[in-house]
Amino acid sequence: xxxxxxxxxxxKMDYSFRKRRLVGFVDAGDEFWEGLEEGVLRISRCAQxxxxxxxxxxxxxxxxxxxxxxxxxxxxxxxxxxxRTNQVFAPVAERADEVPYVNLHVQVQGSTxxxxxxxxxxxxxxxxVGAAVTGRINPPSERSKGYAYLTWALTE
Amino acid sequence: MGNMLRGKAAxxxxxxxxxxxxxxxxxxxxxxxxxxxxxxxxxxxxxVRDIDGFTSWGSERNAGRHxxxxxxxxxxxxxxxxxxxxxxxxxxxxxxxxxxATGQANAVVVLRAMAETDxxxxxxxxxxxxAEPPFALVHGMATPAQGFALxxxxxxxxxxxxxxxxxxxxxxxxxHASRNPNAYAHGADFSRELYLSSRRPAEPLRLYxxxxxxxxxxxxxxxxxxxxxxxxxxxxxxxxxxxxxxxxAEGTSGETSDGRTTxxxxxxxxxxxxxxxxxxxDVDTAQLYTNVSSGVVLALxxxxxxxxxxxxxxxxxxNLTAPNGGLPINTAGxxxxxGFLHGAGNAPEAVRQIRxxxxxxxPNAKLALVAGGPHDYMVxxxxxxxxxxx
Numbered sequence: 092x093x094x095x096x097x098x099x100x101x102x103k104m105d106y107s108f109r110k111r112r113l114v115g116f117v118d119a120g121d122e123f124w125e126g127l128e129e130g131v132l133r134i135s136r137c138a139q140x141x142x143x144x145x146x147x148x149x150x151x152x153x154x155x156x157x158x159x160x161x162x163x164x165x166x167x168x169x170x171x172x173x174x175r176t177n178q179v180f181a182p183v184a185e186r187a188d189e190v191p192y193v194n195l196h197v198q199v200q201g202s203t204x205x206x207x208x209x210x211x212x213x214x215x216x217x218x219x220v221g222a223a224v225t226g227r228i229n230p231p232s233e234r235s236k237g238y239a240y241l242t243w244a245l246t247e
Numbered sequence: 248m249g250n251m252l253r254g255k256a257a258x259x260x261x262x263x264x265x266x267x268x269x270x271x272x273x274x275x276x277x278x279x280x281x282x283x284x285x286x287x288x289x290x291x292x293x294x295v296r297d298i299d300g301f302t303s304w305g306s307e308r309n310a311g312r313h314x315x316x317x318x319x320x321x322x323x324x325x326x327x328x329x330x331x332x333x334x335x336x337x338x339x340x341x342x343x344x345x346x347x348a349t350g351q352a353n354a355v356v357v358l359r360a361m362a363e364t365d366x367x368x369x370x371x372x373x374x375x376x377x378a379e380p381p382f383a384l385v386h387g388m389a390t391p392a393q394g395f396a397l398x399x400x401x402x403x404x405x406x407x408x409x410x411x412x413x414x415x416x417x418x419x420x421x422x423h424a425s426r427n428p429n430a431y432a433h434g435a436d437f438s439r440e441l442y443l444s445s446r447r448p449a450e451p452l453r454l455y456x457x458x459x460x461x462x463x464x465x466x467x468x469x470x471x472x473x474x475x476x477x478x479x480x481x482x483x484x485x486x487x488x489x490x491x492x493x494x495x496a497e498g499t500s501g502e503t504s505d506g507r508t509t510x511x512x513x514x515x516x517x518x519x520x521x522x523x524x525x526x527x528x529d530v531d532t533a534q535l536y537t538n539v540s541s542g543v544v545l546a547l548x549x550x551x552x553x554x555x556x557x558x559x560x561x562x563x564x565x566n567l568t569a570p571n572g573g574l575p576i577n578t579a580g581x582x583x584x585x586g587f588l589h590g591a592g593n594a595p596e597a598v599r600q601i602r603x604x605x606x607x608x609x610p611n612a613k614l615a616l617v618a619g620g621p622h623d624y625m626v627x628x629x630x631x632x633x634x635x636x637x
Contacts (some may be wrong), residue, residue, distance in 0.1 A: 108381070113380045113381045113384055113385075114380070115377055115378055115379050115380040115381075116377065116378050117378035117379060118378075118379065119378075119379070120379045120381075120382075124381065146377075146378045146379050146382070147378075147379060148378070171401065172397045172398060172400045172401040173397065173400050174388075174393055174396035174397040174399075174400060174449050174450060174451070175447075175449070175450040175451075176387060176388075176393055176448075176449050176450075177446065177447050177448060177449070177450065178446075178448045178449075180387075180389045180390050180392075180393070181389075182384070182389035182390070183384060183387045183388065183389040185387075186387040189387065192387055194386055194387060194388050194393065194397065196397060196401075208382045208383065208386050208388070209386055210386050210387060219404055220400060220401055220404035220405045221404075221405070235385040235386070236381070236384055236385050238381050238385040240385045240386055241386070
């Protein structure tokens, strides 16, 4: 048992994001980042009442359950909001050569579902709130601060 | 219950240093803080050593314990920070009022000081934060300008926010600054054409839609109402103050069950009106925290000054401008054009309006609203008034 625990620990440390974690106020999203590094989009849902829990957290505020499932979903949704960055901002200067770039909040799993972050890739024609997009998972890199990340393409 | 704070405390002193371009303050931050506190005591006609409490918000570094020896304070009785960023700025006034109203302290200063003359002293609040920061950071989002621009796209394209209303907030702010010699943007070459042609750091917003940090320091001195009458200025009473956040929303998203975005003030505004006995139509002027201009328009809607249906008619330059507008806002120039210390300039301008000595005086102003932090994780509002409003 002891050795398998150690193996698990070693495996966990293999995730790129764990080596340079960006710390926040809740930090309950490890399974999301692990999923992306495995090439899978997983979001959190209450195991008891099936309420989406997003942003990730440790307890379901709807029913009080502490049991949380990480559910694989298809990376499809609609644009909830967007912004185009036209200048280099120092804390994210790794993406200087991509300026201008467009960030999205993408509504997945219908109107009560989570809103996921990501960058727009491909043609910008049709960029608007409500437009349909399909997502792609990108491996960790310097420009994404060692985390796997999401890009989305317009599909209409 | 609900009106225990009403009229129990008053703002009696303003200590406000000149605005400096960010990173160019001639003195260290802590020294600016001391000067502002001393100036507030002098403005009130009070011995600075009688100050016994401090409040602030967000990432303020100048805690009372660092200031008290240089101020010669006899005792420190209250020292507290309102959580969150600019959303706490109006709440810090309420917190100080609560402290003196309950006898925890006798003279509390609301303080904000900032001198970012060294890159290492840049406040953490300039970086987009949250429950799960990599959501933003790994995708190239790092600043409030980007986060608020994201929100604004939703408001413009989905909620039906008129761009004319956003523009009116900016124009009213710069108009007031042009008539306020103390404003950082006084004498600035601002015009509608300049606004429309300005670059867009993060679309859909333009450069002039964004507040930009200054160096400076501001202190407001608050004492129990019974003590205020003996001091130099006409007391400015705290009628109500509330801070909070509505339930059920994720992150900084302001989506509500009716599908339209909120700046976060709906519940806070309801409490303000309940506790004070006044409503939006009674207010003479509003000093509304401006991280970005669009948030101000939503703050107007949230507080009930107008609705989604009539916001285009209400939020015009004429209506938002002193002395003749229906609701002059940001009459010193506000966070966009007076100066930006994370909202610290708004409460002092509300106090000047009630005293009657604003550079853009609203005739016979009796009630002034101060709101902190539209779009923030938590927001706050405070209603100030003359003795006639008690």
